[in-house]
Amino acid sequence: MSDHVTLEPLDEQLLTELLHAAVADAAPVEVMPVAGSGTSWNAQREAGFREFHRGRALATPPIESTYCIVADGAVVGAARLCPIAPGAAEAGVWIGRSHRGTGIGTAVFALLIERAADEGYTSLFVSTTAENTAVLRMLAARGIEYVVDGDKVTAWVGCV
Numbered sequence: 001m002s003d004h005v006t007l008e009p010l011d012e013q014l015l016t017e018l019l020h021a022a023v024a025d026a027a028p029v030e031v032m033p034v035a036g037s038g039t040s041w042n043a044q045r046e047a048g049f050r051e052f053h054r055g056r057a058l059a060t061p062p063i064e065s066t067y068c069i070v071a072d073g074a075v076v077g078a079a080r081l082c083p084i085a086p087g088a089a090e091a092g093v094w095i096g097r098s099h100r101g102t103g104i105g106t107a108v109f110a111l112l113i114e115r116a117a118d119e120g121y122t123s124l125f126v127s128t129t130a131e132n133t134a135v136l137r138m139l140a141a142r143g144i145e146y147v148v149d150g151d152k153v154t155a156w157v158g159c160v
Contacts, residue, residue, distance in 0.1 A: 004071065004072055005070070005107040005111070006111070007068070007069060007079055007108065008067060008070050009067055010053060010057045010058065010066040010067060010078070012058070014075065015050060015058070018068050018075050018078055019046060021096055022041075022094075023041045023046065024096070025096030025097050025098050025099070026097060027039050028040070028041055028045045032049055033052070034048075053066060057080070063082070064080050064082035064083070064089075065080060065081045066079070066080045069093075069108055076095060076099040078092075078094055079091070079108050079111075079112050079115075080092040081112065081115060081119060081121065084125060087120070087122040087123065088121060088123045088125060089116055089119070090124070090126075090127065091109075091112055091125065093108055093112070095108070101134065105134060105138060106141075112124070113159050117160060122159055123157060123158055124156070124159055125156055125157075126139070126156075127152065128153050129151050129153060130148055130150075130151050130152070130153055132153070136153065139155055139157075
């Protein structure tokens with residue numbers, strides 16, 4: 001596991017670092033909604049990545065809170081909190097492929113719960129797929145019950 005993981009609020013400077021991490025270590029569909037065919041990065045998708053974050057976390061007012069995941073001084077992914085109901089937010093995380101399986105996700109989840117509480121949320125909604133065994137193990141290790149409905153897995157996590 002990484003010795004040092006932090007969540008840094010997204011800003012314009014970090015947006016560039018986050019884009020570089022995404023292009024180097026993730027498919028576009030893993031990090032943002034993608035229209036059209038193909039799975040690779042290109043100038044249009046890179047512009048779309050910047051536009052996506054400028055229209056959400058960097059908008060005035062912001063729609064959601066997005067944080068860069070920084071592990072040992074390098075941006076390796078992003079985590080977000082998107083309000084979905086009074087007192088509740090949806091949690092979202094992506095981590096670059098070369099950093100998966102190192103314990104960063106577990107550290108990020110704990111930090112994201114703290115951030116959610118700091119932002120006034122009392123619960124987090126987590127949604128993933130049945131194939132995402134890393135998230136399922138992490139939820140189970142924390143004693144968090146989840147619901148499986150076909151390929152969809154959901155859970156509610158207290159933030160207090």
